[in-house]
Amino acid sequence: MPDMTDLATLAAKHDTTFILALFVDLIGKPCAKLVPIEAIEELQNDGVGFAGYAAGALGQEPKDPDIMALPDASSFTPVPFIKEGLAIVHCDPYVEGKPWPYAPRNILRSILDKAAECDLSVHVGAEVEYFLVHQDEHGGLITADPGDNAARPCYDARGVTRMYEHLAAVSRGMNELGWGNYANDHEDANGQFEQNFAYADAMTTADRVITLRYLISMIAEQRGMTATFMPRPFADRTGSGLHLHLSLWKGSSPLFPAHDAADLRGLGLSSLAYDFIGGVLDHAGALQAVLAPSVNSYKRTGAVSMSSGASWAPRVPTYGGNDRTHYVRVPDAHRIELRGGDGSANPYLAIAAAVGAGLDGIARHTDPGTPGGDNGVDRAALPLTLLHAVDALEADPTISGALDCAGAGVARYFGELKREEFFRWHSQVTSWEIDHYLTAF
Numbered sequence: 001m002p003d004m005t006d007l008a009t010l011a012a013k014h015d016t017t018f019i020l021a022l023f024v025d026l027i028g029k030p031c032a033k034l035v036p037i038e039a040i041e042e043l044q045n046d047g048v049g050f051a052g053y054a055a056g057a058l059g060q061e062p063k064d065p066d067i068m069a070l071p072d073a074s075s076f077t078p079v080p081f082i083k084e085g086l087a088i089v090h091c092d093p094y095v096e097g098k099p100w101p102y103a104p105r106n107i108l109r110s111i112l113d114k115a116a117e118c119d120l121s122v123h124v125g126a127e128v129e130y131f132l133v134h135q136d137e138h139g140g141l142i143t144a145d146p147g148d149n150a151a152r153p154c155y156d157a158r159g160v161t162r163m164y165e166h167l168a169a170v171s172r173g174m175n176e177l178g179w180g181n182y183a184n185d186h187e188d189a190n191g192q193f194e195q196n197f198a199y200a201d202a203m204t205t206a207d208r209v210i211t212l213r214y215l216i217s218m219i220a221e222q223r224g225m226t227a228t229f230m231p232r233p234f235a236d237r238t239g240s241g242l243h244l245h246l247s248l249w250k251g252s253s254p255l256f257p258a259h260d261a262a263d264l265r266g267l268g269l270s271s272l273a274y275d276f277i278g279g280v281l282d283h284a285g286a287l288q289a290v291l292a293p294s295v296n297s298y299k300r301t302g303a304v305s306m307s308s309g310a311s312w313a314p315r316v317p318t319y320g321g322n323d324r325t326h327y328v329r330v331p332d333a334h335r336i337e338l339r340g341g342d343g344s345a346n347p348y349l350a351i352a353a354a355v356g357a358g359l360d361g362i363a364r365h366t367d368p369g370t371p372g373g374d375n376g377v378d379r380a381a382l383p384l385t386l387l388h389a390v391d392a393l394e395a396d397p398t399i400s401g402a403l404d405c406a407g408a409g410v411a412r413y414f415g416e417l418k419r420e421e422f423f424r425w426h427s428q429v430t431s432w433e434i435d436h437y438l439t440a441f
Contacts, residue, residue, distance in 0.1 A: 007044045007073050007089065011037055014078040017085030021048045023069050023093055024104055024210055025056030026414055027293075028346040032088075033069075043071055047094065058093070059102030059413050067093045067100060075207050081173050082218050090207045101407020104348035105203070110405035111352040112202055115248075115359060120255070122355055125199030125245035125335070126209050129343060130216060131191045131233055132163065132225045141233055143191035144225040150190070159186040163193065169219045170195055170212075179208060188312060189237035199245060199335075202351050209242070209347040229343030231292065232300040238311055239300030240343040242291075244354060247335040248276065257333040265371055267321055268333030277319050277328055277336060278368035279361015279398075280354060281379055284317035284327060284340065286396035288382055289389035290353040290403070291341035293418060295425040298385045300342055314339050316381045320371040327382070330371075340382070349403065349414075356402030387422045390415045 011019065021043060022032040033048045042048075047070040052060035058067065069091035078087040093103035100106060115122055132144040143149070148159050160167065167184045174181035180198030187194050195216070197208060213229060220227035232239035248255045256273040263269055269277075280287070292301060301313045312324060319328035319336075329337040341350050360366075383389035393399055393415055400411035 007071060007076065008037075008040050010073060010076045011040055011087065014087060015080075015085060016078060016087040018083075018087070019043065019071075020086065020088045021069055021071055021091050022088055022210075023091045024346060024348070025058050026102060026104060026346060026349065026410075026417070027057045028104075028210075028344070029056045030210060030214055031055045044073070047071065047091065050093075052093075052095070052100075057102075057414075057417055058100070059410065065095055067095055067103075069093050072105075075204075077177060077207075077211055079173065079177075079211075079215065081169065081176065082215065088211060088214070090210070099406060101404075102410050102413065103406070104346050104352075105206075106406045107403060107410065108203060108206055108348040108352045111355050111359075111402055114405065115355060118359070118362075119250055120359075121249045121251075122202040122351070123199055123247045123249055123335075124202045124205040124351055125197075126205055126347065127194055127196060127241065127243040127245075128209060128212055128216075128229075129187055129192060129194045129240035129242070130213075130227050130229050131189070131240065132166065132193065132220055132227055133191060133233065134225065141228075144220075145191065148186075148190045153186055153190050153192075154188045156186050160184070166219060166223055166225070167193065167195065170216055173215055173219070174212070187238070187240075189234065189239075191234075192238065192240065199247075202355070206347040206351055231294060231297045231342035231344050233296075235299070239313060241300075241313065241339065242341040242343055242345045242347070242350065244338045244341055244350060245331075245335045246276075246338060246351075246354060246358070248272065248358075254334055256335060267330045267371060269330065271365075272362060273336070274368050275362045275365050276358035277330075277361065278366030279357045279359065279364070280328055280336075280338065281317045281319060281368055282361065282366055283357040283396055283399050285380055285383055285389065285392035286399035287353055287357055288340055289386070289393035289415070289418060290349050290399065291338070291345050292389065293346070293349075293386070294342075294344040295386050295422055297342050297344055298383070298389075301340070301382055302384060312339075313342075314382065317379050318372065319368055352405065353399050353402045356398055356405070360398045385422065386418055390418045390422070 019035045020032040047068040049066040052058045052067040071089040075090035093100040184195045216227045258270045314327040317327045320326040403411040
């Protein structure tokens with residue numbers, strides 16, 4: 001059961017008057033009910049009910065019993081800078097007294113329990129990238145800052161300064177919450193930004209990614225802008241990633257650094273870390289169905305021409321040192337950076353799948369090969385489309401097993417959702433087709 005620390009005490013401490021009892025569906029949609037402080041005992045003791053089919057992709061039909069969202073008080077997050085007296089608490093969905101296996105938070109908890117059986121804990125950092133945009137009278141996207149039009153806008157001090165109020169509001173919010181915001185920057189594309197916070201245990205980081213997306217979206221709306229985490233909203237610009245920094249620990253000891261001179265690959269990593277990397281690379285094709293789970297994702301990873309000169313998105317499952325062209329980057333000996341994810345990824349599922357792949361690599365002592373693009377290990381290129389990624393997921397028992405960790409059937413359900421999404425997109429007639437085919441025959 002979730003941690004039942006006294007919510008009333010936490011709410012009183014922070015002058016909370018309303019709580020957003022929040023969870024996400026498999027797609028990552030944040031679902032919540034606004035609970036007044038007067039009903040906090042009912043929330044803590046009984047949870048709050050949702051019609052699961054109405055809420056979203058949660059593996060339910062209209063006839064199914066309610067989902068009861070039970071609060072995890074350890075995730076209590078006061079956000080008075082959004083609305084006075086407001087707080088968020090992340091919830092674990094239950095049905096008829098049992099954890100619901102289609103709930104992303106329950107899936108991640110199950111895979112972390114599997115790691116704990118091996119006496120391992122998982123720490124994760126996340127890089128959240130996004131665009132600030134407006135829509136014109138025709139529904140097209142334009143950069144919210146009209147002055148943000150440089151050919152190479154990355155790290156531009158003027159672009160950051162023009163968006164100072166927005167970036168500073170988000171930064172102050174993170175630091176008031178104790179997240180340790182340490183940088184806020186203009187990313188590679190016009191209108192694109194990234195705001196970083198310190199790493200934490202895997203569940204805390206996943207909760208914070210969801211909370212941060214909410215905070216960024218609400219703060220942008222307050223200033224008349226739209227924040228989008230869409231992987232590639234502009235055809236000529238770099239897309240938005242969700243890069244995950246992963247490390248394994250035993251108690252207070254990090255396990256990725258090599259503690260002797262036996263690392264012949266030269267990255268300072270332990271054999272366990274290389275096993276973990278090997279598992280991630282072996283399962284990269286199936287992982288992409290979870291790390292890059294939208295049609296639009298593959299317009300990011302398949303990009304070949306960017307106005308800035310680089311897409312920064314991996315196209316093949318390789319690894320190397322401090323080199324951002326790889327699927328797995330090793331910036332130092334304490335962590336690895338998984339660069340295949342994008343802004344459409346559900347952080348709970350993404351972390352669960354990545355950890356599942358790494359644990360499989362450890363169990364099999366998987367050899368990742370030598371660092372660099374040509375390492376002599378035969379691994380297929382990353383999927384070209386969402387449909388290819390779903391095919392890889394369905395053929396991979398390890399990544400399917402990670403999604404099914406809290407209960408069978410989730411991977412198949414997720415794959416069916418994504419296959420249907422692909423064909424809904426594929427059935428549309430686009431302006432590209434009109435331009436190329438209208439008078440071609």
